[in-house]
Amino acid sequence: MAGLEVADAAHEEYLEGLRRLALWAGRRYSPVVAADPPDGIWIDVTGCAHRFDGEKPMLKDMMRRIAASGMACQAAVADTAGCAHAVARLVPSGRPSVIEPGGARAALSILPVSALRIEPGVSEELRRMGFERVEQLIAAPRAPLAKRFGRQLYKRLDQALGQISEPIEPVFPVELPRARRGLLEPIGTAEAFVHVIDDLADDITALMVREGIGARTLDLYFQRVDGHSQAIRIGTASPVRDPRHIGRLLSQKLGEVDPGLGVEAMTLVASLVQPLAASQLGSILSGERRGPDISAIVDTLANRFGRRRLFRTQPRESAMPEREVEDVPALSATQGTSWDDDLPRPSRMIIPPEPVEVMAMLPDHPPAMFIWRGKRHRVAQADGPERLHGEWCREGGHEADTPYTVRDYFQVETATGGRYWIFRLGDGERSATGPMRWFIHGAFA
Amino acid sequence: MANSTVLHELRERIAQIEGVSSRHPALPFQIDAIDQSLPDGGLATGALHEVAGSRELADDAAATVFLAGILARMEGTVFWCMHWRDLFAPALHFAGLHPDRVIFIEAGSDTNVLIAMEECLRQPGLGGVVGELRKLSLTASRRLQLAAEESGVPAFVFRRGLPADAVADGTAAMTRWRIKAAPSERLGIPSLARPRWQVALERVRGVEPKLWILEGCDAQGRLAIPADLGRRIASGARPGGRLKAKPLPSSRLIPITAGV
Numbered sequence: 001m002a003g004l005e006v007a008d009a010a011h012e013e014y015l016e017g018l019r020r021l022a023l024w025a026g027r028r029y030s031p032v033v034a035a036d037p038p039d040g041i042w043i044d045v046t047g048c049a050h051r052f053d054g055e056k057p058m059l060k061d062m063m064r065r066i067a068a069s070g071m072a073c074q075a076a077v078a079d080t081a082g083c084a085h086a087v088a089r090l091v092p093s094g095r096p097s098v099i100e101p102g103g104a105r106a107a108l109s110i111l112p113v114s115a116l117r118i119e120p121g122v123s124e125e126l127r128r129m130g131f132e133r134v135e136q137l138i139a140a141p142r143a144p145l146a147k148r149f150g151r152q153l154y155k156r157l158d159q160a161l162g163q164i165s166e167p168i169e170p171v172f173p174v175e176l177p178r179a180r181r182g183l184l185e186p187i188g189t190a191e192a193f194v195h196v197i198d199d200l201a202d203d204i205t206a207l208m209v210r211e212g213i214g215a216r217t218l219d220l221y222f223q224r225v226d227g228h229s230q231a232i233r234i235g236t237a238s239p240v241r242d243p244r245h246i247g248r249l250l251s252q253k254l255g256e257v258d259p260g261l262g263v264e265a266m267t268l269v270a271s272l273v274q275p276l277a278a279s280q281l282g283s284i285l286s287g288e289r290r291g292p293d294i295s296a297i298v299d300t301l302a303n304r305f306g307r308r309r310l311f312r313t314q315p316r317e318s319a320m321p322e323r324e325v326e327d328v329p330a331l332s333a334t335q336g337t338s339w340d341d342d343l344p345r346p347s348r349m350i351i352p353p354e355p356v357e358v359m360a361m362l363p364d365h366p367p368a369m370f371i372w373r374g375k376r377h378r379v380a381q382a383d384g385p386e387r388l389h390g391e392w393c394r395e396g397g398h399e400a401d402t403p404y405t406v407r408d409y410f411q412v413e414t415a416t417g418g419r420y421w422i423f424r425l426g427d428g429e430r431s432a433t434g435p436m437r438w439f440i441h442g443a444f445a
Numbered sequence: 446m447a448n449s450t451v452l453h454e455l456r457e458r459i460a461q462i463e464g465v466s467s468r469h470p471a472l473p474f475q476i477d478a479i480d481q482s483l484p485d486g487g488l489a490t491g492a493l494h495e496v497a498g499s500r501e502l503a504d505d506a507a508a509t510v511f512l513a514g515i516l517a518r519m520e521g522t523v524f525w526c527m528h529w530r531d532l533f534a535p536a537l538h539f540a541g542l543h544p545d546r547v548i549f550i551e552a553g554s555d556t557n558v559l560i561a562m563e564e565c566l567r568q569p570g571l572g573g574v575v576g577e578l579r580k581l582s583l584t585a586s587r588r589l590q591l592a593a594e595e596s597g598v599p600a601f602v603f604r605r606g607l608p609a610d611a612v613a614d615g616t617a618a619m620t621r622w623r624i625k626a627a628p629s630e631r632l633g634i635p636s637l638a639r640p641r642w643q644v645a646l647e648r649v650r651g652v653e654p655k656l657w658i659l660e661g662c663d664a665q666g667r668l669a670i671p672a673d674l675g676r677r678i679a680s681g682a683r684p685g686g687r688l689k690a691k692p693l694p695s696s697r698l699i700p701i702t703a704g705v
Contacts, residue, residue: 292570294522294548300564301550309551313534313544325534334545339535347509347536348502366635380628383637411637417626418503419640442533443502445510445540445626445640445661 014038021066023173027271028065029058031219031231032170040088042081042168044229047256049077051306059096079104081168082160086115108160109135116156122149134160167227177211177270179203186225186262190254193263197250200268201243214239214276220250222257223265232256235307236299237331239276245296249303298330315339319389321409321441322349343386344411346421346442353439356422360438363429366410367422372440377414384410387427411444419444456484456651469597472518476668482646482655483620488515491597492619493590495581495648497604499625505605507642508624510540510662512575512601517541517666519599521572524565526550526558528577528605541666546572559585566592566600577603583615590617621648627658630671639663641671 018035025043026033032044045058052058059075066073076088078099087097090111099107108115113131114123126149131137137145137157146154159166172178179200187193197220208214216239222230232253240246250268302310307329314335316326324339339345360367366382385408409423421442425435469491473480480486488494496512498504509532516523523546525532530551534544552558555578562576566589576589581602593600602618609625623645630638640661647654660669 292521292568294568297524297565297568298548301561304560305550305552305557309553311549311551312547313549315535315544330548336545338538338544345535345539346506346533347513348506349531349533350502351531381631381635381637383635413629413637414503415628416501417628417641417643418501419506419626419637420503443506445507445536445642 019171022171025062026171026173027217029062031221031233031269031271032168032229034168034171036085040085044168044170044231045077046230048233056096056098059098063096078107080160080162081166082117082156083108083162085117086111086160090115105138105161109133109138113137116153116160118149118153118156122153125149165226165228167229170221170229170231172267172269173271176273177204177207177213177215178267179207180265180267182265183263186264188259188262190251193254193257193259193266194247194251196266197268198243198247200266201246201250204268204270205241205243205246208241208270208273208276212275212277213270213273214241215246215270215273216240217270217272218246218250219269219271221267221269222259222263223267224260225262225264226260228260230257233271234299234303236295237302237307237329238295239274240295240299241276245299249299252300252303295331302330321345321388322351344383344421344444346444349442350440353423353441356438356440358422358424358438360424362436363427364408366412367438370412370420370422370438370440372420377412377418377420379412380415382410382412384408385424386410388423409441459651469594472515472599474668476659476670478657478670479644479646479655479668482652483649484651488599489619490519490599491594493586493593493600493602493617495586495602495604495616495618495621497607497621497623499609499623500606501626503626504624506536507626507640507661508603508622510536511622511624511642511644511668512603513537513540513542514662514666514668515599515601516547516573516575517543517662519572521546521570523547523572524550524561524574526552526561526565526574526576528553528555528558528579539664540662541664555579559589562589562600562602563592566596566598569596569598571596571598573599573601575601575603577605579605581614581616583617586617590619616648618648619650620646623647630673639669642668644668 015035015037018037018041022033022035022041025041030043030045030048034042036042045055049055049058052061055077059077063073063075074088074092076084076091076097076099078084078087079101083099083104087099087107091097111134113126113134115134126137131140142154155164158164181196181200183196187196200220215236217233217235219231219233224230232250234249234253236249298310310330311327312330312332313325314328315337316324318324354372357371358367359369364385366384367379369376369378388407388409406427407423407425408427409421411419412422413419420440421444422438422440425437425439469489471483471485471487471489473487496508498506498508513536517540523542525547527549530549534547537547538544550561552561558576558578562574565571565574581604586602589600589602625643627641627643629641632638642659642661643656644659645654645656658671660671662668
């Protein structure tokens with residue numbers, strides 16, 4: 001064939017590539033990762049999926065990113081490594097496959113026997129004997145087949161079904177700061193873990209001081225006596241090198257660790273590092289008062305509740321009041337900007353706005369009375385209207401084409417002094433601008 | 446004269462026994478009637494305070510701005526912990542609390558809000574920590590009070606949607622405030638005057654409960670005495686009165702003291 005270039009398979013490079021892919025996944029998804037030659041990687045996602053709002057979104061994210069780098073991939077998540085391995089390779093749907101907890105047996109049973117990571121010769125022979133699918137293999141008496149094919153066959157089957165364990169030996173990035181403590185006796189109590197964590201934090205900070213870096217992400221691996229590895233990961237908003245801070249963030253996560261029969265070694269890896277200049281001791285020595293360490297609080301709470309639950313707000317240009325506020329990360333640089341204070345804005349919003357029954361004169365009189373949540377409020381005084389036009393550019397079309405985009409806002413004060421924000425959908429004259437229905441959107445001070 | 450010195454010394458000693466040291470400064474409201482009702486001549490920093498509105502959203506909205514006004518006059522970063530975000534940040538800014546100073550935490554539950562508050566209160570130098578809670582047990586309030594004392598950071602528990610007739614549970618808080626919207630001055634034109642609140646100091650250690658009608662926060666977070674009521678307030682308290690549950694008519698107000 002003309003024009004066809006033939007190249008030798010570069011196994012070494014290929015393995016290195018897989019390792020790099022595993023390390024990438026290790027940074028993004030879960031600390032416990034390993035290459036699975038020739039064509040896969042393992043990721044132990046136990047306790048990690050919630051950061052992506054679930055396992056399916058996590059796999060989607062993974063597939064999208066890998067596809068964007070020019071590789072074809074298929075991802076699956078299941079209770080056992082064997083089951084995920086089989087589903088990822090034999091259900092090529094182009095979509096992520098999620099086998100629900102407890103569903104490994106059902107998922108495996110309909111797959112061909114070759115799904116079990118056994119020698120091609122063995123699966124071929126099984127097929128010739130009439131074993132098409134795994135369920136037949138599960139149902140068949142074990143002894144004769146074990147005698148014929150050796151223990152490997154049933155080891156793989158039991159691993160896939162979760163009847164015997166299959167630990168993943170995690171890979172570490174070699175170039176990153178790492179501290180390890182092997183333990184003479186296996187430990188399993190929180191106190192003992194905290195003790196070791198403090199030692200590890202001291203070791204790793206010493207390393208980081210020498211290199212002038214600080215950690216943004218730290219992974220702590222627990223090697224259990226049964227060969228399993230577990231890991232907890234903490235993130236920080238800015239590079240840190242304070243052993244007490246690191247120790248506290250890690251100790252806070254100990255609840256996620258299942259020590260099993262005991263842990264025989266612990267490894268702390270700073271998996272994401274950034275330059276961090278030497279700290280100034282002068283200010284402490286001269287007795288100067290230091291400002292509070294906001295980032296320490298933010299890190300602690302972000303590791304507990306999730307980073308998105310902590311935020312500051314800043315103004316954003318928008319015609320719609322609910323979009324005037326933009327969330328920014330808690331430690332992002334401050335802009336110094338704020339909202340114009342000439343427009344009234346409520347301190348408590350009702351999201352989404354709730355319909356109210358209103359007595360009002362058209363076109364632009366404030367309501368004289370409104371009924372909200374079954375309670376009648378008589379309006380004593382009012383201010384308005386403030387007319388807001390919908391963001392037709394955002395809603396896709398010219399204002400005239402998109403109905404219901406005009407809101408007339410009134411501030412009303414009830415007879416008892418309560419101030420509410422009430423709006424009418426539509427300008428009160430042309431029905432094309434809205435159905436003239438009233439809503440309550442918030443309460444003022 | 447001698448009497449007041451003795452009283453002062455006694456107060457100091459009691460404060461020592463209670464563990465409330467006077468090393469944390471107090472923040473005055475700059476309204477004499479209120480400041481005189483508070484043991485330190487202002488709102489004690491390094492202590493826990495409870496603030497409530499009522500089941501009416503407008504009252505909770507007023508309490509929100511009341512808090513923002515206090516925090517606006519403190520220095521430092523403010524942590525505001527809540528269940529979920531129905532709070533609208535521009536309103537805090539209008540009371541003088543700049544958005545750059547506030548970090549919000551959407552904690553999702555009372556338990557999480559308490560965890561977040563305690564964590565924040567460990568760090569000295571903050572402007573204040575607010576936690577929006579449905580319920581506050583005596584134990585939880587003690588923990589917050591101790592944490593606030595330790596760091597000197599003022600802590601505020603905002604009881605959301607607290608019914609007006611709620612039985613006052615035991616609390617370790619230094620003060621308990623209840624803010625309700627009150628009818629504002631009629632301008633006679635289609636516009637609204639500065640909002641008015643009925644501010645009740647329901648509980649404060651060693652002082653009797655009080656009630657005022659005040660004008661809401663200005664852009665620096667300061668409250669004010671309504672001009673048409675000022676003289677009456679200045680004329681002093683009427684001792685021995687009872688704290689009435691029903692809202693007072695807006696045109697007449699006398700601070701009322703009561704032994705609750």
